[in-house]
Amino acid sequence: MIVTLSLVILTPIVMCICLSVKSSLLFESLPVGKIFFTSAWEPSKGNFGFLPFILSSIFITFLAVLIAGPVCLFSALYLTQYARVRLVRIMQPVIDILAGIPSVVYGVWGIIVIVPFVSNVVAPLFHIQTTGYTLIAGGIVLAVMITPFILNILIEILRTIPSELSEATLSLGATKWEVIKHVIVRKAKPGIVSAFGLGVSRAFGETIAVLMVAGNVAKIPGGLFDPVYPLPALIANNYGEMMSIPLYDSALMMAALILFVSILVFNFFSRISIYHLERNL
Amino acid sequence: MLHMTKEKIHIENLEVSIGKEHILKNINCTIPEKKITVILGPSGCGKTTLLKSMNRLTDLYSDVKINGKIELNGKNIYNGISDINDLRRKMGLLSQRPAPLPMNIFNNVAYGLKISGRRKKRYLRLRVEHYLKQANLWDEVKDRLYSPANSLSIGQQQRLCLARGLAVDPELILADEPTSSLDPISSQAIENRLMELKNHYTIIVVTHALRQARRIADYIIFLYLGEIIEQCEASEFFNNPKNEITKAYLRGSFN
Amino acid sequence: MKNSKYRKNEEKIFIMLMQASCGIILLIMGLILLTILRKGIPAFSWEILTSVPKGGFYFGGEGGILNAIIGSIYLAMGATFIALIISLPTALFLNVHLRKYRKLQNAIRLFIDILWGIPSVVYGSFAFTIMIYFGLRASLIAGILTVAVFIAPIMIRSMDETLKTVPLILYEAATSLGSTKFEISYKVFFKQCIPGMVTAILLSFGRAIGDAASVLFTTGFTDNIPKSLTQPAATLPLSIFFQLTSPIPEVRERAYAAALILTIIILLISITGRGISLRYMNNQIK
Numbered sequence: 001m002i003v004t005l006s007l008v009i010l011t012p013i014v015m016c017i018c019l020s021v022k023s024s025l026l027f028e029s030l031p032v033g034k035i036f037f038t039s040a041w042e043p044s045k046g047n048f049g050f051l052p053f054i055l056s057s058i059f060i061t062f063l064a065v066l067i068a069g070p071v072c073l074f075s076a077l078y079l080t081q082y083a084r085v086r087l088v089r090i091m092q093p094v095i096d097i098l099a100g101i102p103s104v105v106y107g108v109w110g111i112i113v114i115v116p117f118v119s120n121v122v123a124p125l126f127h128i129q130t131t132g133y134t135l136i137a138g139g140i141v142l143a144v145m146i147t148p149f150i151l152n153i154l155i156e157i158l159r160t161i162p163s164e165l166s167e168a169t170l171s172l173g174a175t176k177w178e179v180i181k182h183v184i185v186r187k188a189k190p191g192i193v194s195a196f197g198l199g200v201s202r203a204f205g206e207t208i209a210v211l212m213v214a215g216n217v218a219k220i221p222g223g224l225f226d227p228v229y230p231l232p233a234l235i236a237n238n239y240g241e242m243m244s245i246p247l248y249d250s251a252l253m254m255a256a257l258i259l260f261v262s263i264l265v266f267n268f269f270s271r272i273s274i275y276h277l278e279r280n281l
Numbered sequence: 282m283l284h285m286t287k288e289k290i291h292i293e294n295l296e297v298s299i300g301k302e303h304i305l306k307n308i309n310c311t312i313p314e315k316k317i318t319v320i321l322g323p324s325g326c327g328k329t330t331l332l333k334s335m336n337r338l339t340d341l342y343s344d345v346k347i348n349g350k351i352e353l354n355g356k357n358i359y360n361g362i363s364d365i366n367d368l369r370r371k372m373g374l375l376s377q378r379p380a381p382l383p384m385n386i387f388n389n390v391a392y393g394l395k396i397s398g399r400r401k402k403r404y405l406r407l408r409v410e411h412y413l414k415q416a417n418l419w420d421e422v423k424d425r426l427y428s429p430a431n432s433l434s435i436g437q438q439q440r441l442c443l444a445r446g447l448a449v450d451p452e453l454i455l456a457d458e459p460t461s462s463l464d465p466i467s468s469q470a471i472e473n474r475l476m477e478l479k480n481h482y483t484i485i486v487v488t489h490a491l492r493q494a495r496r497i498a499d500y501i502i503f504l505y506l507g508e509i510i511e512q513c514e515a516s517e518f519f520n521n522p523k524n525e526i527t528k529a530y531l532r533g534s535f536n
Numbered sequence: 537m538k539n540s541k542y543r544k545n546e547e548k549i550f551i552m553l554m555q556a557s558c559g560i561i562l563l564i565m566g567l568i569l570l571t572i573l574r575k576g577i578p579a580f581s582w583e584i585l586t587s588v589p590k591g592g593f594y595f596g597g598e599g600g601i602l603n604a605i606i607g608s609i610y611l612a613m614g615a616t617f618i619a620l621i622i623s624l625p626t627a628l629f630l631n632v633h634l635r636k637y638r639k640l641q642n643a644i645r646l647f648i649d650i651l652w653g654i655p656s657v658v659y660g661s662f663a664f665t666i667m668i669y670f671g672l673r674a675s676l677i678a679g680i681l682t683v684a685v686f687i688a689p690i691m692i693r694s695m696d697e698t699l700k701t702v703p704l705i706l707y708e709a710a711t712s713l714g715s716t717k718f719e720i721s722y723k724v725f726f727k728q729c730i731p732g733m734v735t736a737i738l739l740s741f742g743r744a745i746g747d748a749a750s751v752l753f754t755t756g757f758t759d760n761i762p763k764s765l766t767q768p769a770a771t772l773p774l775s776i777f778f779q780l781t782s783p784i785p786e787v788r789e790r791a792y793a794a795a796l797i798l799t800i801i802i803l804l805i806s807i808t809g810r811g812i813s814l815r816y817m818n819n820q821i822k
Contacts, residue, residue, distance in 0.1 A: 001626065001628065001629035001633065002629065004621075004622045004623075004625045004626045004629070005629055005630070005644070007622060008622060008626055008648070008689070009647065011685055012651055015658075015659075015662045018662060018666070019662060019665075022665060071561065072557075073557075074550075074553055074556075074558075075554065075561055078551075078555060078557065082551065083558075085344065087558070091561070091562070093806075093810060094561065094562060094565050096810065097565065097802075097803065098561075098568075100742050100746075100803075100805070101746070101802060102745070102747065102748070102773055102799075103746065103748065103749075104746070104748050104776050104795070105568075105572065105746075105776075105795050105798060105799055105802075107780075108572070108575075108792065108795045109568050111780060112571050112575060112792075144564055147564075151561070162378075164378060164380040165380045165382070166341070167333075167338050167341070167374060167376065167380075168374055168380040169382060170338065170341075170366075171369050171372060171373060171374035171446065171455075172370060172373075172392060172393035172396070172445065172446070172448075172449050173366045173369055173370025173393060173396065173397060173449055174366065174392075174393075174396050175366055175544065175546075175547045176547065177543075177546060177547035178396055180550075182384075182392070182396075183383060186383045198653065201653045204655075205655025205656075205658070206655065207655060207656065207748070207749035208749055208777060212777070212781075235660075235661050236749055239661065239664065239752065249665070249668075252661065253665065256661045256662065259657070263654060264653075266653075267649070267650040267652075267653040268646075268650055271646055271649045271650060272646070367540075396543070397539065397540075398539035
């Protein structure tokens with residue numbers, strides 16, 4: 001038992017060390033500034049500028065959470081504060097099924113529905129011509145994917161808020177919405193922020209679905225209708241050919257390391273904050 | 282004695298069930314105005330449910346079914362009430378565990394006033410001071426009105442909740458075992474407050490502590506397994522109980 | 537009075553917003569399933585389900601994706617099995633032996649929760665690097681191990697959640713009867729939580745069969761059904777991915793059918809898991 005436990009604990013540490021060692025080769029041959037703050041990505045010439053990928057990842061993640069966040073928050077509030085038992089009984093399996101659908105299926109759905117929708121309906125509204133494989137398409141698909149995840153955490157958090165608190169507030173003559181606005185949301189705020197934080201890390205690391213709809217052009221995106229090329233897609237797309245070019249593997253390990261570390265940090269703070277919230281109730 | 286005081290709440294044929302469980306059966310009673318009525322009974326007999334059906338907090342739970350009539354000032358609250366928030370505002374609630382709102386001390390008391398549209402700083406300040414004094418908390422908190430309410434001790438929090446409830450100018454105070462989570466000294470402080478407040482408010486206290494009932498009750502409603510066993514003046518209840526179950530309960534045969 | 541009207545209207549507007557949000561979620565769910573069904577059913581045939589790719593398959597030729605279906609099932613079963621070997625003792629250890637050490641328990645839970653969030657592509661690329669270091673080629677076993685490492689935290693935490701519900705009394709009773717911690721773990725805790733364990737295993741299996749990024753480099757892709765652990769294997773998510781990016785319409789059609797098959801597998805797992813936990817809950821009350 002101790003063996004398996006230590007195995008579970010050691011694996012990620014070994015992983016982190018391995019990734020660091022591998023990607024350190026890149027630092028030896030290129031200055032840090034050039035790696036993080038330039039956008040020239042020419043592996044065969046030895047130029048590895050991560051900026052477009054990092055920005056792509058940040059933009060698409062931000063967009064996804066921006067779309068999914070309010071929908072999740074409103075639904076979670078409705079399901080925990082207003083909804084009848086029957087609706088909750090319908091929604092729970094729906095959320096579970098959405099959470100279980102594999103990311104490749106979301107990708108298929110994105111290509112069949114969202115990409116043409118962006119290209120034929122949304123973009124013409126702004127007089128833009130595009131294939132549809134864009135930041136906004138990726139953001140929408142990603143938003144749908146992280147929705148069940150965020151929603152589940154939010155519901156769990158909102159259920160821990162003691163009912164005495166809303167009873168007390170109602171007794172002061174508040175409407176139910178005022179209870180939510182002034183008391184429940186305020187009380188659950190650290191938890192809500194953490195749920196979004198976990199959503200961010202989920203979106204940040206999502207690979208296949210994003211790879212399928214985001215367009216994958218290594219350029220700093222200038223708007224919603226530009227293609228993007230997030231870090232996970234970079235890794236997945238180039239793994240096959242990396243062996244033939246020097247330093248290419250280090251660069252991809254570097255991408256993996258960036259993902260690994262930023263997600264660890266995000267998850268760490270979100271989880272800590274949720275633990276504290278649950279303990280203080 | 283009873284017929285000399287006005288009746289504040291009148292309950293007729295009240296039946297409450299939660300899910301498949303029949304919690305309250307055929308409840309008929311009256312609550313006299315400006316007295317302390319104690320709803321007494323062993324744990325799990327439906328006391329809290331009875332209290333919460335009076336300000337319709339039972340609405341919050343979708344599997345609660347209610348039949349019968351509860352009249353406040355002669356008007357049925359389950360039929361033809363236009364403003365449920367207003368109804369609840371008329372009844373200040375003091376719960377088992379103090380539930381301070383996630384705001385500072387000042388805003389906890391001012392909240393009820395603010396949502397009903399009174400926002401002038403000077404007015405709020407005067408009112409907050411007034412009600413904190415009524416709840417006997419002013420001297421302890423006047424220097425830290427803007428620190429968070431949950432930095433107070435449990436006993437202080439409960440008095441804060443009392444002040445908060447009073448601030449919306451209710452007609453009734455519903456107290457659901459208000460001292461069960463407090464230490465003896467804080468409990469006494471709350472009890473003393475209630476005794477003083479009964480000149481202005483109709484007070485209903487739910488408790489399973491006989492001694493507390495003896496100390497504060499003017500009128501007793503004794504509940505057992507969802508039915509009213511006896512309801513009468515406190516002195517009569519304690520000195521001259523009529524029902525066998527009441528006698529057994531007073532002897533301490535069950536709790 | 538004006539104030540109260542304003543407040544009521546505000547509440548109405550926000551209730552509408554909240555209902556709309558729930559509606560959107562239901563709608564999206566319906567839309568996804570409908571799309572997969574509508575595109576998948578016309579493209580579906582017995583041939584797809586029961587044969588492996590034949591010559592020219594990826595240019596619209598004959599054949600099916602049996603290789604990927606079997607490959608995925610092998611992979612997911614293998615990975616779930618290995619993850620189970622790692623997870624069950626860990627989860628039991630966490631709940632039985634570490635019962636006294638609250639702080640350590642919570643620290644480990646926190647650690648595993650954080651691991652849960654690491655994307656599979658990171659596991660995949662890490663595993664690939666190790667394989668290159670040892671000069672190994674993409675194979676079924678490499679995929680199984682990678683996926684096992686990636687689903688283990690999920691399995692541990694969901695087992696942990698059910699084990700947490702075992703009442704303290706049961707633990708104390710077992711101890712006072714003189715059982716060792718090992719006996720308590722397997723005889724009391726494990727038996728008490730079997731339905732929850734099955735749900736945890738199904739959840740992890742669903743994760744294993746649906747993930748593409750971790751198998752992309754480790755398992756490879758082949759048109760044959762793997763005959764040994766050291767051969768590469770095709771998987772459903774990758775088969776969908778590769779066919780969908782094809783310029784030939786017939787090939788893309790087959791991707792839809794494959795997506796339908798994968799979705800049905802996932803739905804079946806989800807429904808089974810739900811059924812078990814519902815039944816379990818009924819038993820608990822009685």
